[in-house]
Amino acid sequence: MARKKSFAVIGANNFGMAVTKTLEDKKQSVVVYDFDEHKLNAHLAGMATAEGIVLDATNKTSLEKAGIKQFDGVIVAFGSNMEVSIITVLNLLDLGIGNIIAKANDLRHKRILLALGLDENQVIIPDIISGKMVATRSLFDIDIDVQSIDDDFISTTIIVSDPGVIDKSIQESHLTANNNWNIIQIKRGGKVILPDEKTILKKDDQVVLFARITAVNDLILKIKGDDEVEN
Incomplete structure (x- = not known):
């Protein structure tokens, strides 16, 4: 078992919660951020240890005050809302956070995230990965x-x-x-x-x-x- 780490998952959608559940099952510490309190509470109701914080990730000051710099890894789970994803990643990069993994909705979205400064291995397109698996x-x-x-x-x-x-x-x-x-x-x-x-x-x-x-x-x-x- 790897040493226990702490992770921030930004976005309480199906992808983000699948990541959260997997990390939780592996005994890691996870905090989920989302601006929708109702959705956040509904998703976290079935989690044993993951915590939730209501937050607008497009607000850089809010991210910093919420302690986003303390985590070993940050997963940006937004995909369908490209603008929110891009602004969130920009905020994280401005705050000096390098340990980012970001979901992209498609190849165009991925190209933009790469242009912002993320590496190839920091951007994933779940549909492509799932398709390869099948x-x-x-x-x-x-x-x-x-x-x-x-x-x-x-x-x-x-x-x-x-x-x-x-x-x-x-x-x-x-x-x-x-x-x-x-x-x-x-x-x-x-x-x-x-x-x-x-x-x-x-x-x-x-x-x-x-x-x-x-x-x-x-x-x-x-x-x-x-x-x-x-x-």
Whole structure:
């Protein structure tokens, strides 16, 4: 588990609250900012620890007084209202905040945010990411959880259930790291194991790996077995 950090999420919309819930589940400290008190309270009602502050993020003075500089990361969740998003990001940059991640509604919005001074990895378009996830998952023979993707590789988790690898080492199972895949960690009984080639695989282990997209179907067959593979 990474050290506990503090995050500000600006915008109590579906995207912002999904980010908030994920951070909260990972035991991080989160404060949500939004100008709509009713919407803010409604979204936070289902949260365990996240806090809310009613604030107009287009007002730079209000952001500063609310302590926006104290956070380890700031996520700007506005997307559909481009003007609010742009002004908010400008305010954050004027206040010297560099650890920003901003949602963009489309490529035009992204280009503007990049022109303001954000880096490529600070601007995300959720629809494009979701589309890539769906397209990538459709390539595989069974439904798997795709954590991240690029053009050639994905990060995913496969559950150990094939008798051919249960109680065998990674080396014996011919799963030693190579140019096509690397087992990053194994989750077992609530604990995380950083494996080497001698690590023994157990039934129901969650194998987290980074692999070429072209190798994933073979890894599913090797680790999970063919019970759920479509004919």
